[in-house]
Amino acid sequence: MPMPAILSSARNALLTGIALATVAVLAAIAASGTDWIGFSSFVLRAIHVMSAIIWVGMIWFVNFIQHPAVVGADDAGRATLFRLVVPKVATLFRHASHLVLLSGALLLLPTGYLLASWVYGAPIHMPMTKALLLWGAAAGAVAMWVFVHVIIWPNLQIVLGAQPGSAEEKAAARAKVALYARANLLLAVPVTVLMVAAAHLF
Template structure:
């Protein structure tokens, strides 16, 4: 069976290749187990932010176009089959991203320093960049679980809602999603700056 025939097989094959390359490279440079945690953080972040961008750049405009196309197929297939699955990966990608990032910061002794901008605990190098990125990610995680997901459940019919409640839910979820898209831009900048000194 070809592992590329399923997404599970593809991901497992990719992980095996990554670990095999790591084993070869680490025999020369030494193995860093915290690198696996950082790798999980980055991978989950790609899933989370990738889906955030998919929703904002692809799905929302496509649903608007489908609604405007009076003779077209409409957006029922997207809302019935695509959106619930994408939202599952989106919300859990957010959790895994935040938890692995927090665990990494805690392990290297920067958790309190990052979230207090150096007032508590060990301050992180490159100024407060990691703290800015961590706080923006925390606000975005809050938006996913407190504003976007509960309102999407109403929109998708997972929980009962009147037409008026659905209209309000659409607006709240839309604005929270757009807020997260806006915040993702400085968040990615400051996360990169914390590790690579892009700004400081």
């Protein structure tokens, strides 16, 4: 059976998925309308959730698949993983983490957590518990971002040989990457759950 063009590569499948989602949302808007606050909240939320899926997905992959594979591999296997897999995973989670932070920060406006009087033209009621859940999760998420960019990525560059380091320094860098990857796994659970709770509990 010939392969349909939309499934001939990951890129084509992704673009087709985006096109399907866009058509469905445009049809919904054409049918029922929306306003600028609703629309911007939706767009930012969609970007936020999709990039969070990629970031947290990579955290999951690194902890439960990549790290055990690196530990269990022989020298040749480890070199292959360091050349073909680890740099791509790192590029994905680094860029996804920027997008999560940026979309989350912008999403604070249409959802009323920040500058609500300016966005809505009048003060709005923000339940204290909802705000505490959101700001607590955001603080955890910022800590995760700092771990990625201040600890994990610089040490990963030593592990991968992109930055100089002796054998002992490489071993120490590997241990640090593994430790902070676990810290991010730990934080990813409450951050995600608290964000969903802030959005839907009330």
